[in-house]
Amino acid sequence: MKKNILKFIHFNILLIYSTIFVSVIFTDFAKSDNKEKTVFYKPSIQDFTNPERGLFIQYSPNKNDPRPPLKVSELQKLSKKNITLIRRIYLISEFRNTPLSSSFLKKVTADLETARKAGVKVILRFSYNWLGGGPDATKERILAHQEQLKPVLEDNYNVIAFMEAGFIGAWGEWNKSTHGLGEDPQARKSILLKLLSILPPERMVAIRYTHHKREAFKDPFPLQSSAVFNRRKKARIGAHNDCFLASIDDRGTYSTTDPEEIARQKAFLQQDNLFVVQGGELCNHNPPQTDCPNALAELAQMRWSALNYYPPEEDLNIIFQDWQKQGCLSEISRRLGYRLRLIESSLNQEAIARGKIDLQFTIANDGWGNIYNPRQLEVILRHQQTGKEYYLVTAENPRFWHPNTENVVQIKANLPPDISQGNYQILLNLPDPHPELYNRPEYSIRLANRDIWESNTGYNHLKHMAVIPRQNQDSYSQKNSFRLRQRGEQI
Numbered sequence: 001m002k003k004n005i006l007k008f009i010h011f012n013i014l015l016i017y018s019t020i021f022v023s024v025i026f027t028d029f030a031k032s033d034n035k036e037k038t039v040f041y042k043p044s045i046q047d048f049t050n051p052e053r054g055l056f057i058q059y060s061p062n063k064n065d066p067r068p069p070l071k072v073s074e075l076q077k078l079s080k081k082n083i084t085l086i087r088r089i090y091l092i093s094e095f096r097n098t099p100l101s102s103s104f105l106k107k108v109t110a111d112l113e114t115a116r117k118a119g120v121k122v123i124l125r126f127s128y129n130w131l132g133g134g135p136d137a138t139k140e141r142i143l144a145h146q147e148q149l150k151p152v153l154e155d156n157y158n159v160i161a162f163m164e165a166g167f168i169g170a171w172g173e174w175n176k177s178t179h180g181l182g183e184d185p186q187a188r189k190s191i192l193l194k195l196l197s198i199l200p201p202e203r204m205v206a207i208r209y210t211h212h213k214r215e216a217f218k219d220p221f222p223l224q225s226s227a228v229f230n231r232r233k234k235a236r237i238g239a240h241n242d243c244f245l246a247s248i249d250d251r252g253t254y255s256t257t258d259p260e261e262i263a264r265q266k267a268f269l270q271q272d273n274l275f276v277v278q279g280g281e282l283c284n285h286n287p288p289q290t291d292c293p294n295a296l297a298e299l300a301q302m303r304w305s306a307l308n309y310y311p312p313e314e315d316l317n318i319i320f321q322d323w324q325k326q327g328c329l330s331e332i333s334r335r336l337g338y339r340l341r342l343i344e345s346s347l348n349q350e351a352i353a354r355g356k357i358d359l360q361f362t363i364a365n366d367g368w369g370n371i372y373n374p375r376q377l378e379v380i381l382r383h384q385q386t387g388k389e390y391y392l393v394t395a396e397n398p399r400f401w402h403p404n405t406e407n408v409v410q411i412k413a414n415l416p417p418d419i420s421q422g423n424y425q426i427l428l429n430l431p432d433p434h435p436e437l438y439n440r441p442e443y444s445i446r447l448a449n450r451d452i453w454e455s456n457t458g459y460n461h462l463k464h465m466a467v468i469p470r471q472n473q474d475s476y477s478q479k480n481s482f483r484l485r486q487r488g489e490q491i
Helices: 002-029 072-081 102-118 139-159 185-198 210-216 259-272 292-301 317-326 329-335 349-353
Strands: 030-032 036-040 054-059 085-091 121-127 160-164 205-207 237-244 278-282 306-308 340-348 356-365 378-383 389-393 405-414 422-429 459-468
Touching (some): 036 459, 054 329, 072 102, 121 139, 139 185, 185 205, 185 210, 210 259, 237 259, 317 329, 340 349, 340 459, 349 356, 356 378, 356 422, 356 459
Parallel strands (some): 054 306, 205 237, 278 306
Antiparallel strands (some): 036 340, 378 422
């Protein structure tokens, strides 16, 4: 009798531990019942490429060639360093008193095509002086040159990440203008508005000194959520700080050396940069200000998306050496711009039997910045055996997935009546919306999770399986329905 009791107790203890163990394992990966399946995703700390963000390489004029041509083979090597951005500076000093030549315009077009072939995007700037100083041009000449550039920008904006305002003053940084343009608010405004008019509305212009933005619109307030992504001029102007961490005022980036006023200007950028791009470069080795603790704090506060990387042969690479030794370089490389991470997703199984997809997922942005150019979110259904794909372009705007937020996205859509029955994988796609880049995985966004990225398609696998029965055409609704994707189709 005692043996039976002991066996009974022993069995129940084993049963309890087994239940707990199975429960824990199950919770780590997925939970399900007859109605809903939930998948939890493991984060990744890997540094990998994503478009329109991160460290960038600058291609600037040199003593031997003011405009050395870009090379596909050289640009393609950048992806091995997790770099997808370059900054291209065009020195146009010989055109101070003449129109831009057709050969120069063809060269710009050729460079942008080279960048497109290589799978990178370009930060553009034009300047009348670079090495050794020299004059800039008159307002009238600048406006005429901008008008000449309009067709080039319209035809190639898809490979432009953003433009820096350029043209005025030394290095195109809007200071030391030999024609007084840096001190002329009306001239600055005319040149800025003209640049916005020649650049397609899908792209932004970054300005060197943000007080110039406030002055141009006579508006001291940063962008708010109700004012953005409607192509208003103010909502298309970001910032580039070309002396980041160089001094108390970043050598003129802030219009004062008063700490309280600098704090107010930084607060302006912190809010404004929720909706516009922030880029720039380092210009002075200035420890401890350039050391990791301060660098990380300021990159996060101003929501940086793009920062110039100095290769080892350049003097300012010493800052990156410091960051490597101090242990923050990998974090900076990972967190510049957006870094999107899936937390969990749930699929309603019962809805599928009714001809619908009912999907919900939670996504976090662990980066310092946000997606600043238009980007769509698609849900893909892919037949496990045939590979046939159906896609849904959602109404979700990923540009509202702000830094340090978790965002719950709900997808409710109809299945098409002619969809083949079978098992379908469910995937997320965040492609470049331009038709020329839409089917190129290197321009799609990769999520920061383990084992979900498909490098050959640019899709992110949700690890759900939708078992779709034969559909009832009588209950079919065309509204908000998945569509069959033809091979090579461009949206």
